[in-house]
Structure formats: structure tokens, C-alpha cells
Amino acid sequence: MLSGFRKKFIGNRAFYKMVLSMTIPMILQMMVTNLVSLIDNIMVGRLGTEPMSGVSIINQFVFVFNVTVFGAVAGPSIFGAQFFGKGDHTGQKHTFRFRLLVCAAIIILAAFVCRAFGSPLISLFISKESNVEQAEHILSSGMEYLKIIIIGFIPFGIGQAYSSVTRECGNTKAPMAAAMSAVGLNILLDWCLIFGKLGFPAMGVKGAAWATVIAKTAEALVVIVWTHTNKDKNKYIIGLFRDFHIPRRLIADMTKKGIPMLVNEFLWSLGMSVVMQCYSVRSTDVVAARNISSTMTNLFNSVYVQMGACIAIIVGARLGANKLKEARDTDNKLLFFAVVSAAAVGILILPLAPLFPKLYNTEPSVRSLAAYMIVIQSLATPMWSYTNACYFTLRSGGKTGITFLFDFGFTWLIMIPLAAVLAYCTDLDIRIVFAAVTFSEIIKVAIGYFMVRSNIWINNIVDDK
Template structure:
């Protein structure tokens, strides 16, 4: 069955309406991280590396709750397509509880055991000492960050994409102003250095949640404020929910553990390489700003179509996303490379760190393009109700191929830093062919709604060429 590669006007209108606000929101989040890193860079390269290490723990937090968030999105989008408001409320309630549990656990360890966390990520004493006070403060933002993610995920899934964007704008403005006041001690505020950046992050997250909640009080589709409908789940619903998301959760948790191991190896490389790694992560966020918008659009568009029983449309749009996403990644990263010199000089890097950062940018032009292609495949599988196949392929590749290779070259052979960095993406090259084959097969269409299930046999016959 042939699928138009470039899509049609309807497809791109939906991508822009749903994906662009999310991309802008992600861009604002990345800009906040960039502002933090640039301002902290005035304190010194060690401070930049310390904030980068703390950001790695935040990424582990993200891996911990994102499985529940992504799993909840499966139900939000499909129930939205089937116009099942009670289903949306129940799915949000169980998603919120699971996500907030993760947020509070990570916040507890960050606030009360920052020494343990910093020691886990790096053996560099100066970086550990600089990061401990920052992590102890920023840990208070973790439950807030998790709550904002849960609220924003639901709003985006029901195509209310502008409000999370406005909340991110308010959060960025708050964070930038407070960073300036507290890092440098402006207008009589205490000069807190790296701790000031942490305080700004906490308060900015409070502002983010307030903007979201105030909007929800006045919206007729405000499933977030219908608290009584969030709970009292039927036994069958809980079983169905966890049966669909359990592999998504395992995927994100195991992926997070894998990234933790890789980051521990990076944290034991040369100090200038660690500083360059922190800057690279910020710049990588610009790619993922646009990629995140497209990924969210794919979840909503494809998930809604599958939930409504429009499987053929979902199948065609899924293929279009698989082509569109790597092209966008390549385009954005090419722009970053063209502007690499003025961008990298903003962060106060030394000569060695600058060299490493520049090399990482070149390597990621290839590896990042392939990586986002793999990710969008797995993201679409999940939105359509298939959470097992992509998980098994991703986790096996990470733990069987990538981690052993990075550990061997990074810890045993003491390979050059850029070689160790490049090996982090080794499994991406091996997974792409398998994921593209599975995408083309259409076997990933597994609806959770009754409407979607009823149309599945006809779709299967169409894909197999029997109709």
C-alpha cells in the first residue's frame, strides 16, 4: 500500500496547530537552561560542569516519571478521539498519582542526600562541592516540575496546546529575572552565585503551575479540576491501564538507568570534557525543542485517529512523521553548526572544553538525526497502543551494545573523550532498520477504545493487501 511521502495540507495544518506551540514551549525551557548555564558560566568552568551534573540527575527524574506520563498520553489521546471524557479523567488521576510519587522520591534524595548523588556522577572533588548546594535547593522543584508535566501533557493531548506555552513564557521570564538578581546580587538581593540559579528554578516552577491552574479553573474541558472524577477506578480499568503502560514505564526507567551509567562514565573523563558535555546538553535541547513538538503532535494526531477507528489515516500520518522528524533534526543542527563559534563562546569554556564541544556538535549531526528517527518510531508505536516492541529493541541495544562499549573505551582503554562520546549512540545505527520495518508492517496499531478495536480487522486486511 503506497503512502504519500510528503503528506497533504491537512497533515501539516495539524502538525503546526499541535506541534508548534509545544516546540515553542520546549524552546523556552531550553532557553531557561541556556540562561542558567551562561550566567553560571561567569562564575567559572567548574560551576558550569556542576550544574551540568545536576541536570543529569534531573534527566534521571524525567526518565522516572516520563514512562507514566507517556503511558497516560496513550489514553488521553485515544479517549479524546473517542469523546470519552470520563475515561480522560480516570486516566489523568492514575497518571498523576504515579508521576507525583516519582517526583517526591527524587526531590527527597536531592534535598537530603546531595553528596551521595554528586559522588555517584563524578569523581572530581571541585565539581562535587560546587554542585551540592545547588542540588539541595533545586530538589524542591522536582515535585513541582512533575506536576507541571502531568498537567501540560493532558492539555496537549486534548489539543489545548497554547496554555502550556503561556505558562512556559511566564516561567522563563521569572527564571531569567531571578537568576540575574540572585546570581549577581543585583538591587540589594544577596549574591548567591550558583545557589541563586537554583532558587530561580524553584520559583519559576511555582509560577508555571499557577498559570496552568488558573486557566483550568475557567475552561469547560478542564479535566484537571474535576478532582472527584479522577479516582474510584474500576478494577478492569486499572488492569487495562497498567497492562498498556507497564512496558513504557520499564522502557523509560531502564533507559534512565542506562543513561545514568553512561553519565557516570562521562563524569570520570577529563574535566574539560565534562564542562563541554554540560554545554552540549543545553544545545541538544534546541533540537529536542522542535523534536518534542513533533513527537507530541504525532502522539495526539496518530493516537486520536487510532482511538476513533481511523487506522488507515493514522498509519499514513505515522509514516509522514518518520520522514519529517529526521529532516527537521538535520536542518536545526546544521544551523547550530553554522553558528557554533559565537554560541560556544557564550559559555565561558576554556580552550580544551571548546575543542571537545565543537567535536561533539559534528558527531551529533549524524547520530542525532538517526536517534530522533528511532525515537519517533517508538513514540508512535506507544500512541497507537504498542508498548512492547520498541521497548525491547531499545533496552537490548543500550545494555548489550552501547554501555559495554562505552565502559570499555572510557574506563579501561582510556580512549579520547570524543571517541567515548560517539560510542554513546552506537546502538542507534543498529536499531533503525528494525524499527522502520515494524513501522511499515502496521502491527503496532493496537487501540484501547472499543471504536478502534472494531475497525482493526479491516485495517489489518488493508495492510496485508487483502482489500
């Protein structure tokens, strides 16, 4: 029995060497990016609870934009990974062009929405219990940050289009180097522009926004320059801009597969913001505490998030090469590895829960609540890792309609109603509300298990293209 378990779920040394060589640069890239956000968050947190809350609210909008961009490149990436497995560089070129066009459209739409509706959207997250002065301070801080951070949508969107295609070719070190090149710049600019060091003016939240925009621009430029100067490793880039021809049938197929993923990522991220809004009705303290806890846990959650992305690339390439049995076997081992890795990360987070909130210049009640939320999130990490891995498994085989139901359906039919009922219709302590909503993920674990076990995702979608 034990030998059967090992054969099914545990790979050999060569397997883990291959997986780690791909995932470690991806994890480091995301951790570096999240580390920048963490340091940025701590520095803004030194300004006080209201500025931190205003920036935190805007980062909910930025989160929706970022995840929507991920969704936009995800559909074409399914085809790109399988084209790469097939050795079809022309097919990759077509998927890359499609990504650039879709990302450009999302950037324009997101910038318009944020500029036109920024103030009323921020007001939705300000608790009615806040006094007038406190509410105005949060709103003004948020708007100052928003007007500048919108500029960063451009380099982020274009940079993700480039990074996604380099990763599906197994070139994960370039995006990692780009992220690392930006982290030092971002930290230095944060220190200079927020607090007025080295002769720069003290700009507060505006300084934090400008630092982020400049760092994102630098990160995108590194990936773009590397891609165009390494054509031997990126053969799809040759002749990319000679024209923007994309076969109609491939456009139709990518749209058919991609729209459910784009809509899913948008609605899922929007759903997370709705859940946050439900928490925020209790008090401004909840917004600040949630900001602190999520900043902390996001740093470590990079491990399971990128493990999922790795599953999409590795399993997708095997499906594209028609190695269907190998894809199934590889997925079993990756799923198990993802959950074990996440459990280890969750254990590492626990001792940091009471320490990390002390870095913020905020009230003791906010720090206490933030520490509690970090503990709850660390305990939920293995569940999140498993459902994330299931999502990417289904996606690798092009089952985007099912992933739509899996992600969007759970968020909007279970998680949001639960959060809304507990927050608006009961007097339960926010700690109980937060724990109940977080651990509702166990329902998604069960759904994901049966979906992956059914093998409906095992298919080659580029065999005849």
C-alpha cells in the first residue's frame, strides 16, 4: 500500500529537480514582488491608520485589475503551453499577439472605470461607524494614491503578456531577474518619496504610488528587452510585429476558451473585494487589520500560487505532446507536492503572526485582529493550495467552462452570501465571521477533488491546429 502511494504521489529526484528548476524562479519572482508590496505597505502604515486604509482600499481595485490581466493571458497561455510542447513557434506567436491586444483593452477599460468611479467605489469600503474627519482622510488618501497608480496599469499589463509567454517556454529566470531588479528600486524610492529622504520631497501616499509605478515600469522593461535580445530562446518573437495576423479559427478558439477564464478571474477577484467590503462594514479597524494580514500571508502564498502555474505549464506541455498518461501521473505528483509545500509554509507563518503587526503605526486593537487573521489564513493555506492546484489542472486541459463554475460559482454562490449574512444580519464577532468564511474553502476542496479525479481535463486541444 505504501509503495503504491509513493508511486502515485511521489516523484524521483529527476522529477523534483525539473519541478524546482522551474518553480523556484517563479516563486522568487512573486515573493520579491510581494515583498515590495509588503515594504510599501509597512512604510505607508507608518503614516497612520487612515492613509493605510485608503491605500488598502485602492489596492483592492488594483488586485481586481491584476487578476483580470492574469485571466486575460491565461486563456492564450493554455494554447501557448501546448504549442510549445508541440514545437510550434508560429502558434506561440499568434497567442502572444492575442495577449498583447487583450491586455491593452483591459488597461484602457480599467483606467476609465477607476478615474470615473474612484470616489464612490472607495466610499463603499468606509465603515459608517467612522467619524466624518476619519472618513474624509481615508477618501482623500485613497484618491491621491489612485490617480497615480493608474499609470502603473500600462507596464504591468504589457509586462504580464511578455512574462506569460516566456514562462510557458520554461524561461522562468528572466521574469525573476526583472522582479529582483525592481525590488531595490521600489524600496529606495518608497523611503525617499514617502518620507522625503535624500533631498526628495515628503509626498506621503503619492510618493508610495510613484515608487510603485516606476518600479513596475523597470520590471516590465527588463523582461521586454531580454525577450527581444534572446531570439534563440524566444523564437516566437521573430517577426512578431511585422503584422498582427492571427488565424480566425485560433482567435475563435482562444476566445472560446479565454473568455470564461477572463470573466472568471475578474468575477473571482471582484468577489474577494465584495467579501472585504462585507468585513469593512464592521469598522475601519477591520479594513486596516485585513490589509496587514493579507500583506503578510501574500508573501508566503507565492509558493502555492506559483506551484499552480507550474502545473499548468508542465501538464499542459505533456497534453500538447499527446503524452496523456504521463500528464495524469505528473499531475498527481504535483498536486501532492503543492499541498505538502503549502502546509510547511503555513507552519512557518504561525510564529510571525503576533510579531508582524507591530511594524505598523496603528492601534493595539488593529494589531490584535491582524495577528488573529494571520493565524486563520496560515491554517487555511493547505486548502487554498489544493484548490489552486485543481484549478490549474482543469485549466491545463482547456476546461475553462468548468474552471469558471469551480472558481466563480463557489465565490458568488457560497462565500459571498455567507460573508454577507454573517456581517450584515448577525452580531457575531468579526473573528468568528472571518474564520467561518475562510474555512468555507473546505467545500471547494471536495468539489475540486471530484473534478480532477474524473479525468475530464485530460485532452489535447492543439493537435489539429
